[in-house]
Amino acid sequence: MVVFLVVLVVILALLGAVHWYVWRRLVRDLTAPGGAARRIGTGAAVLLPLLSVAALVSGRAGAPFAVEQVLAWPGFLWLAVLLYVTLALVVTEPLRPLLRRLLARRGPVAVAEAPANAVSVPAPVSAGAAEGTAEARAAEGAVEAPASAPDPVPDLSRRLFVNRIVSGTAVAVAVGTVGQGTYGVLRGPRLKRVTVPLAKLPRRAHGYRIAVVSDIHLGPILGRAHTQRIVDTINAAQPDLVAVVGDLVDGSVADLGPAAEPLAHLKARDGAFFVTGNHEYFSGADAWVDHVRELGLHPLRNARVEIGAGFDLAGVDDVAGEREGQGPDFGRALGDRDRSRTAVLLAHQPVVIDDAVRHGVDLQLSGHTHGGQLWPGNFIAELANPTVAGLERYGDTQLYVSRGAGAWGPPVRVGAPSDITVVELASRQA
Template sequence: MLLVLLVLVGVVGLLAVVHWYVWRRLVRDVTVPGGAARRLGTIALVVLPLLSLAALTAGRAGVPFWLQRVVSWPGFLWLALLLYLVLALVVGEAVRPLLRRALDRRAASTPAAPPAPAAPPVTVPPAPAPAAPAPEPPTAPEPPASAGPTAATGPSRRLFVSRVVGGAAAAAALGTVGYGTYGVLRGPRVKRVTVPLAKLPRGVHGYRIAVVSDIHLGPILGRAHTQRIVDAINATQPDLVAVVGDMVDGSVENLGPAAEPLAGLRARDGSFFVTGNHEYFSGAEQWVDHVRELGMRPLRNERVEIAGFDLAGVNDVAGENYGDGPDFAAALGDRDRARAAVLLAHQPVVIHDAVEHGVDLQLSGHTHGGQLWPGNYLAELANPTVAGLERYGDTQLYVSRGAGAWGPPVRVGAPSDITLVELASKRA
């Protein structure tokens, strides 16, 4: 408990420092004291993190679903925008002194304005009074003192540099997040991958499995998102559909209508489902029952025989906290190892159990491919494979980047996908 508290304090402290840095560079350094722009910027950098906190906690706090939707859009988008603002501003720190030096050199190379010419002497006619002393010659007025280029232009030059760097950082962050949001809302694209399996019979050569993971239905991604996914899958005319976890972020009560289009999935050998970690945060038992109502078959530490290979599925490792974790012995222990085996498992980390039980191909998701660059580097620390196809001994692992997004509805450097896996027989 103490460790959790320390981590929480550390995260809150880090966020406070990050927001202070953004306020300093994008509000204080580019606005005048006491101005309306500074007041509005300061208010925004207080309200936006509060909305982000509300977006992160609203679901588990049980607030009404309509309110979750209200706070989720600005709250989650701000988190993505904050990431890229900070990255852009850090790059700007290196540009800032270079821009200042360039302006200083330009000012130094500009010739100074010549001094004002002295006024010509004024001739005054002599007074008619007798014996008046001769008038003294007039003196030329002194030129006005110059304040010097540094004193006159220094503050304005610093303000100019701050506005250029801050404006460029804001434009880069907004453009990145805007394009990443468009990619998610547009829907996933279909990838095609061919996987040769040594044990696959010749008659099953070319068998097609549509793999979709991490749909993440919730306050942001709803029914229209589901329908786009279903349409994309059905257009591939798969032999089998595999939904490999993290379908939802919320209860059946709130998200049941959003999941309804999944009943329209069409495949010759049906649609199958395994739980992800987010199902256990959302009521896994209720969702497993609802998945059956939608016409999909949950594989809960079990397998079925498909013509030519075994299809197995295990519960997600997060289920261990609920007494419902993966059981590889139940799913694969007594099978005929002369047959090819395809395993559905949400998280790639169970690949070593798959290797031990003689699985030929494991299909997973969970990583989102990192979702927001440079998040892929963090994902690599926690997962054996972040995206794509890799081999572990005699077992191949394919990891989908997922069809949705968790938190911010934004993807950068990791576009969403549905994968059509085509099994190839080496005997063909």
């Protein structure tokens, strides 16, 4: 409990510092004290982080699903915008003094000037009109003084001018990045194809295709239409088997059951299989296992089935289930099998790869990492996972990690596009 409180305080302090920095650069440095723009900007700097916190905790706090949906879009999108606005502002900090120095060196704007000894030519004016006027004084032979040079940046100090240019550019880059990343998620995942050669795979299983989909994350933002896009993409690939490797949902069956219903239309010769992810244990794992079974998927809860093509398919519960007395049990799933047969394991988190190696698994299919989802999140994901995305080998075991088909939190992906992967098994005997 103490550790949790310390981490919470650190996170809140960091968020507070980041918001203060963004407020300073986008509100204080660009607006007049006491003005309407300053008041509106300061209000947004207070409201937006509150919406983000509310979006993060509303589901766990038991808020009505309709309230979660209202909070989710502004709250989660702001987190993504905040990330990239902060990065853009930090990167452009060195430009501010540089641009101010460049402007200072420009000096006054050049204007056309008459020679110093030039005498103006009197304009013909009437005697009455000339008296007391500037024209009359010029007509008396006064020497014209050069015109004073205007400020090179009219009506703005150099500092304010530079701040507006740099901050405006940072905001434009951040909003454009988040907009493109949001479009990528809402458009739906793209299909990838990967060939995995397996030494023990029988010749008759050569070319066997498994559609791997993970981290769909149905919730207050991604709903039934998202599921339908995924089902359509998988069915168009005509796989032999579908593997749903966890984190299907962020919410209860009561709220999200209808959003998952298109999964009943998945088509594959050997069926569709499901294993739990950590988010299922935040959402009622047992209820979701029952529900996906009703939709026609086959849950593999520390269990194994023999696939007719000639290999074993096993699945283990996610490690998050250990808090509920469940979790992965490799002995149950793989302990008594014939090790001369190829074994393919479905496990949500890549971190169980060491157990897979010890139990002679040939190929582990995982998700969980989202490929980092929001760059530079991939560097953080690398600290916690043996593989963040793609295919790697660990001893005699190969691990394939999908970037996932959805998104958690902000419906945004940057540098880690969503995917569904068709893994084609290749026999070395073919």
